[in-house]
Structure formats: structure tokens, C-alpha cells
Amino acid sequence: MDPRVNEHARIAVDHSTGVETGDDVLVQAPPEAMDLVVALHEVIGERDATAMHVSHSSRAGRAFERAIDPEAYTLPEHQLAAMEAADVAINIRASANTKGSADVDPEVTARTREVEKPIQEEMMETTWVITQHPAPGNAQEAEMSTEAYADFVYDAVNKDWEAQRAFHENMVEILEDADEVHVVSGDTTDVSMSVAGMIPGNDYGEYNLPGGEAYTAPVPDSVEREVLFDKPVLTLGRELEDVYLRFEGGEVVDHAAAKNEDVLTSVLETDAGARRLGELGIGMNRDIDRFTYNTLFDEKMGDTIHLAIGRAIDWTVPDDRPFNDSAVHLNMIVDMSEDSFIEVDGEVVQRDGTFGFEE
Amino acid sequence: MDPRVNEHARIAVDHSTGVETGDDVLVQAPPEAMDLVVALHEVIGERDATAMHVSHSSRAGRAFERAIDPEAYTLPEHQLAAMEAADVAINIRASANTKGSADVDPEVTARTREVEKPIQEEMMETTWVITQHPAPGNAQEAEMSTEAYADFVYDAVNKDWEAQRAFHENMVEILEDADEVHVVSGDTTDVSMSVAGMIPGNDYGEYNLPGGEAYTAPVPDSVEREVLFDKPVLTLGRELEDVYLRFEGGEVVDHAAAKNEDVLTSVLETDAGARRLGELGIGMNRDIDRFTYNTLFDEKMGDTIHLAIGRAIDWTVPDDRPFNDSAVHLNMIVDMSEDSFIEVDGEVVQRDGTFGFEE
Numbered sequence: 001m002d003p004r005v006n007e008h009a010r011i012a013v014d015h016s017t018g019v020e021t022g023d024d025v026l027v028q029a030p031p032e033a034m035d036l037v038v039a040l041h042e043v044i045g046e047r048d049a050t051a052m053h054v055s056h057s058s059r060a061g062r063a064f065e066r067a068i069d070p071e072a073y074t075l076p077e078h079q080l081a082a083m084e085a086a087d088v089a090i091n092i093r094a095s096a097n098t099k100g101s102a103d104v105d106p107e108v109t110a111r112t113r114e115v116e117k118p119i120q121e122e123m124m125e126t127t128w129v130i131t132q133h134p135a136p137g138n139a140q141e142a143e144m145s146t147e148a149y150a151d152f153v154y155d156a157v158n159k160d161w162e163a164q165r166a167f168h169e170n171m172v173e174i175l176e177d178a179d180e181v182h183v184v185s186g187d188t189t190d191v192s193m194s195v196a197g198m199i200p201g202n203d204y205g206e207y208n209l210p211g212g213e214a215y216t217a218p219v220p221d222s223v224e225r226e227v228l229f230d231k232p233v234l235t236l237g238r239e240l241e242d243v244y245l246r247f248e249g250g251e252v253v254d255h256a257a258a259k260n261e262d263v264l265t266s267v268l269e270t271d272a273g274a275r276r277l278g279e280l281g282i283g284m285n286r287d288i289d290r291f292t293y294n295t296l297f298d299e300k301m302g303d304t305i306h307l308a309i310g311r312a313i314d315w316t317v318p319d320d321r322p323f324n325d326s327a328v329h330l331n332m333i334v335d336m337s338e339d340s341f342i343e344v345d346g347e348v349v350q351r352d353g354t355f356g357f358e359e
Numbered sequence: 360m361d362p363r364v365n366e367h368a369r370i371a372v373d374h375s376t377g378v379e380t381g382d383d384v385l386v387q388a389p390p391e392a393m394d395l396v397v398a399l400h401e402v403i404g405e406r407d408a409t410a411m412h413v414s415h416s417s418r419a420g421r422a423f424e425r426a427i428d429p430e431a432y433t434l435p436e437h438q439l440a441a442m443e444a445a446d447v448a449i450n451i452r453a454s455a456n457t458k459g460s461a462d463v464d465p466e467v468t469a470r471t472r473e474v475e476k477p478i479q480e481e482m483m484e485t486t487w488v489i490t491q492h493p494a495p496g497n498a499q500e501a502e503m504s505t506e507a508y509a510d511f512v513y514d515a516v517n518k519d520w521e522a523q524r525a526f527h528e529n530m531v532e533i534l535e536d537a538d539e540v541h542v543v544s545g546d547t548t549d550v551s552m553s554v555a556g557m558i559p560g561n562d563y564g565e566y567n568l569p570g571g572e573a574y575t576a577p578v579p580d581s582v583e584r585e586v587l588f589d590k591p592v593l594t595l596g597r598e599l600e601d602v603y604l605r606f607e608g609g610e611v612v613d614h615a616a617a618k619n620e621d622v623l624t625s626v627l628e629t630d631a632g633a634r635r636l637g638e639l640g641i642g643m644n645r646d647i648d649r650f651t652y653n654t655l656f657d658e659k660m661g662d663t664i665h666l667a668i669g670r671a672i673d674w675t676v677p678d679d680r681p682f683n684d685s686a687v688h689l690n691m692i693v694d695m696s697e698d699s700f701i702e703v704d705g706e707v708v709q710r711d712g713t714f715g716f717e718e
């Protein structure tokens with residue numbers, strides 16, 4: 001087996017989820033990820049924990065969702081019981097065909113997700129991680145050869161995460177004491193917001209593998225001026241290009257997109273929170289050096305920032321600060337590698353992708 | 360997809376386990392059986408039941424069992440919880456390599472089976488079936504091409520089970536009122552036993568798919584004379600050839616085998632019940648027309664009988680009749696297609712493979 005698969009498994013088990021003796025580990029993975037599943041079984045066995053592989057195949061899921069009467073669908077009690085009994089959940093994505101459910105009615109998928117929500121909530125009670133095994137469908141989506149995509153994934157995932165954590169921590173510390181953040185890129189993005197009193201997070205490969213960002217919550221009413229997101233935005237199975245947002249008093253007052261603007265409009269109209277920002281993230285994983293149409297990687301791309309419209313991340317907002325609630329959480333990315341800077345409280349902390357603390 | 364896979368799935372869901380609306384169906388299957396798993400998801404969906412695919416891969420199992428400290432291994436609570444919550448369990452066998460665990464210490468496998476016994480016991484509380492998906496490793500074991508093996512499996516499995524049930528029932532009725540059964544084949548097998556008061560069973564594809572036998576329990580002390588089993592006997596990962604047993608007062612008093620006689624000796628020495636018969640079966644699935652080194656098929660081969668040394672099948676022995684208990688249950692087969700007959704209470708009921716009720 002490719003030794004990088006074994007390394008990936010070790011990181012997921014030891015770094016991300018810290019599996020201990022006697023832990024019951026639930027591995028959720030499609031058949032396309034069997035190599036990683038096998039490698040995980042080896043490491044889980046070495047830790048004297050137990051393993052259960054629940055297979056989430058898109059072929060089986062498609063067959064099932066096309067067959068059911070969505071109104072008659074009931075919660076799979078066996079799936080819930082397994083998750084309730086699990087101490088750790090390792091969730092692996094891998095696809096032979098990312099369009100494998102293209103002929104499933106999206107309303108049926110929405111219904112099954114709604115019915116299965118307690119399983120998702122129960123997963124949040126475990127120690128969990130989401131990661132990616134390189135499979136041909138994901139490589140195709142990224143417009144890469146399967147081999148080059150595997151290199152890309154392992155470069156991003158199989159890192160010295162303690163060193164990476166320390167690198168992120170420089171930016172976390174800046175955000176911790178910050179009030180005003182000002183992001184400028186070319187002549188298309190010039191946006192400012194307060195992050196005063198919010199709690200920045202360091203994403204170093206715990207819940208998401210790869211990790212690779214420092215993030216916080218903007219004060220909902222504080223966002224001003226405009227952003228052009230120059231990377232594609234993926235939502236509801238559609239690709240939006242050149243999304244433009246203009247803010248006044250924290251609210252989106254003007255928007256546009258070069259492609260699928262109607263989708264953007266409907267997302268913004270979901271609820272009041274969907275027109276405000278819930279997250280500011282600084283992408284810091286420089287081994288993610290290209291856009292691969294996979295948010296798990298894209299939002300951590302080095303030398304980018306992302307803003308999410310919609311719901312804030314719970315732990316970034318203390319109880320006494322305003323929390324932006326919404327059914328939406330949509331990440332959108334701005335390239336900061338050229339003709340760009342990030343200013344915090346009047347001081348430039350990053351210029352053209354290079355942080356001040358690197359100089 | 361091969362339409363025979365869909366037919367197999369329909370039989371497993373509707374005939375074997377009778378899945379109903381709202382049932383939680385646990386599908387235990389290796390990745391080699393994905394086509395059948397997909398087809399099962401379609402049928403389970405059509406019945407408005409729920410599905411969960413727990414993947415039992417021999418590669419993952421091997422990696423795990425080679426890594427664990429068997430003494431530290433604990434019951435996988437998530438696996439047990441899923442089985443407890445399941446209404447129906449569909450267990451599929453399929454292998455890319457039937458020797459895939461050849462480098463696992465058998466004592467570790469024995470230990471994990473022992474620890475996981477409560478899961479197996481819990482499965483018995485569900486409505487369960489065991490079946491086979493044709494995979495290259497199983498075809499190789501059967502010394503067949505993968506394509507011819509698939510034909511063999513589907514001929515044996517995708518049957519009109521109601522018609523097959525009626526066919527078996529003729530033999531079940533004969534056994535129901537029987538006292539003395541006398542089996543003769545060539546000049547090597549001449550064995551008699553009483554089945555008086557025992558309850559014969561009709562195996563028509565419920566717990567085992569394929570089904571294909573009428574079976575009952577011999578009265579333990581009643582077995583006399585000798586048998587030469589002219590099909591291979593598989594036990595403890597070894598193949599025994601030309602197993603010979605001589606009975607007096609129900610007990611094996613002499614034994615031999617042309618190959619691996621020492622294995623036979625150690626099986627017979629397991630406990631007192633291992634030297635007596637627990638089952639007499641009449642193979643009646645004539646689409647199983649060859650030995651494939653797979654008991655799920657071999658014991659139902661048309662025009663054969665089998666005898667099992669060791670434990671009787673619980674429901675074949677009423678409370679007031681003697682029950683042969685043992686840790687062993689080893690099936691051994693005699694070809695009855697030529698120069699052979701079965702006599703019940705002095706009347707020939709089958710000669711050279713043809714039953715009296717067929718004439």
C-alpha cells in the first residue's frame with residue numbers, strides 16, 4: 001500500500017481524534033476509500049480500540065433514494081444506535097463519480113437528511129473528524145490526474161500538525177486582541193469589519209483533515225463596503241462565479257454573480273442571517289495551492305481569506321456578543337496572493353500573501 | 360447491472376426476510392458484494408424500510424486482527440447496538456481471496472469471535488439470512504471461471520422457492536412419521552438410524568439462501584454400521600478426504616480419512632457429543648450439481664445426503680427426546696446419485712437420486 005495512506009490513517013487516529021484503548025471507533029467511508037479503511041483498521045487495532053466500518057456508497061444511496069417514498073421514510077434506528085454507542089467517528093469522503101447522485105430528486109435527499117438529522121447531531125457528541133481519500137472522481141472534479149491529485153491530498157493532509165498549529169497561532173493571537181479587520185485585494189475588494197470580543201479558532205487538523213486556517217466571527221452589524229470573490233463558490237450543486245457583495249451596516253445591500261446569480265439571490269433570501277457574515281477565515285495551508293472544488297480543501301488554501309454568509313461557528317461567539325444565526329453557512333474565497341493586504345487595527349499583518357510575523 | 364443480482368435481492372428481502380414498512384435492515388457485506396448491496400438498497404427502499412451497510416472486508420479484518428492485543432480486545436459496543444436496533448439482518452458472503460486471512464493467527468480470530476459472540480447472538484434475535492454473492496475468490500475456490508460460478512450461484516439461489524418448498528415437503532412428510540432410516544451407497548455406506556419423535560425441517564431459502572434440504576435429528580444412540588463420505592469435508596481450514604466412520608450404539612467406534620485423518624481424530628475427541636450424529640439432511644437443490652467447497656451450497660446438493668457429527672439443530676429435537684449436545688457441528692456428504700438408496704421403515708423412498716414421490 002502507498003505508505004502515505006498509512007500516514008494519513010495515523011494522523012486521523014492519533015492527531016485528529018486521539019483514539020484510546022477501548023474506544024469504539026465508527027469509520028464512515030465509501031468503498032472507494034477501502035485502502036484508507038484498511039490502514040485505519042491497522043492503527044485502530046494497534047491502539048486496542050474497536051472498529052466498525054459503515055459503508056456510505058453513493059451507488060447504494062442513489063438506489064435507495066430513488067426507490068423510497070420520502071414521506072414514509074423513518075429514522076434508521078440502527079444507524080442512530082451505532083453512532084450513540086461510538087466514542088469516535090472518522091468520516092471519509094471519496095468518490096468514483098462526484099455526480100453519482102445527479103438523477104436523484106434533490107427534495108428526496110433533503111428529506112432523508114432531515115429525517116437523519118439526529119444521527120448527525122449524535123456524531124457531534126463524539127470526537128469526530130472529516131477527511132478525504134483521493135479517488136478518481138474527486139481528481140476529475142479538481143481537473144487533475146488521479147496521481148497528481150493524490151500528491152495534492154497527501155501534501156495537504158500528511159503534515160507536521162504541531163508546526164502548522166504554531167504557524168496558525170501567530171494569526172490567532174493577532175485576531176484575539178483585534179477590533180477592526182480591513183481586507184483589500186486589487187480594486188475589487190475593500191471590506192472592513194469588527195471582530196471585537198469574538199473568540200478566534202485555530203484549525204490544525206482536528207475536526208477537518210486537512211486543517212489550515214485561523215478563523216473568527218465578525219460582529220454582524222459591523223461589516224462595510226464590498227468584496228469580489230474571485231474563486232468559484234459551490235452551493236446547492238451549482239457553481240457561482242465572480243460573486244460580488246456590498247455591505248452596509250453588516251447587511252448585504254447589493255449582490256451580483258457572473259454565473260448563477262439567481263442561486264446567489266435565493267441563498268441570500270433564505271433568512272435574515274443569510275444576508276450577514278458569520279465567519280472570517282484566513283487560509284494558511286500553503287500545500288493547498290490550487291482550487292479543487294472541494295470546500296474541505298479550498299477554504300484552507302494558503303494566501304486566501306474566506307467569508308461565510310450565514311450562521312457563525314458556535315464557539316467563536318461568546319454568550320455576551322451578538323450571534324448571527326441562519327440555516328445558511330456559505331464560504332466564499334478571495335485570493336490574497338497579489339496586490340492585496342490584511343490590516344488589523346491599522347497595522348498591515350499580511351501583504352501579497354506574506355504575513356508580518358514571517359519577516 | 361446483471362438482472363440476476365436484482366432478482367437475488369428481491370428474494371432475500373421478500374422471500375427470506377419478509378421486510379416490511381419501517382423495518383431497520385442491517386446489510387453485512389464485504390466490498391466485493393457491492394452490486395448486491397446496491398440492488399438490496401433499491402428493494403429495501405421500495406419496501407419503505409431503512410438500510411445500513413456494515414462492511415465486513417477481509418482486508419480490514421486481517422489488518423485489525425494482526426494489530427490487536429487479543430487479550431485487550433473488548434466488545435465493539437457500536438456493532439452490538441446496531442444489531443440490537445435492527446429488525447432484519449442480511450448477511451452476504453463474497454471474497455476476492457478466500458485465503459485473505461491466511462496470515463492471521465487463528466487464536467486471535469478465535470478470541471475476537473468469542474468477544475463478539477453477543478453480536479452473533481443478537482443477530483439470531485432478528486429475522487436473518489445468510490447468502491452468497493459470486494466473487495472471483497469463491498469461483499477460484501470452486502475451481503470454476505468467475506462467469507460459470509455466477510451462473511451456478513444464480514441457478515441455485517434465484518428459484519421459485521414456493522415450488523421448491525412443496526418439493527421438499529414430500530420428504531419432510533416422510534420423515535415426520537418415520538422411525539428407521541437406512542442409507543446405502545455402493546458397498547462402502549450402509550448406515551441406519553432412528554428418527555422417531557424428531558421434528559423434520561424444510562429448508563426453503565429462509566435462513567440460508569440457497570436453501571434446499573429436508574433435515575431432522577437422529578436419535579443419538581440409534582446409529583449403526585458404517586459410512587464413507589465421498590465428498591471432501593472442510594473443517595478448521597483443512598480438507599479431509601474419504602472420511603470413514605463406523606458406529607455402534609450411536610457412537611463412532613472406528614474412523615479413518617485418506618487425508619488429514621489427525622484433524623478428524625481431534626474433531627471426534629472434542630467432547631462426547633462429537634462422536635455421535637446431530638443431523639441427517641437430504642440434499643434436494645438439484646441446481647447445486649457440483650461440490651464448490653462452500654457448505655452453504657454443498658450440503659444442499661441434489662441427490663446427496665449429509666450427516667453431521669456433533670450438536671443437533673435445536674428445533675428438530677422436542678423437549679422429551681434425547682438432544683445431542685456438542686461444540687462441534689460438522690457436515691459430511693455422501694453422493695446418492697448412483698448405486699444408492701434411502702429406505703424409510705422398510706420402504707425405498709429414493710433410489711439413485713430419484714425419489715419415490717417423483718415417479
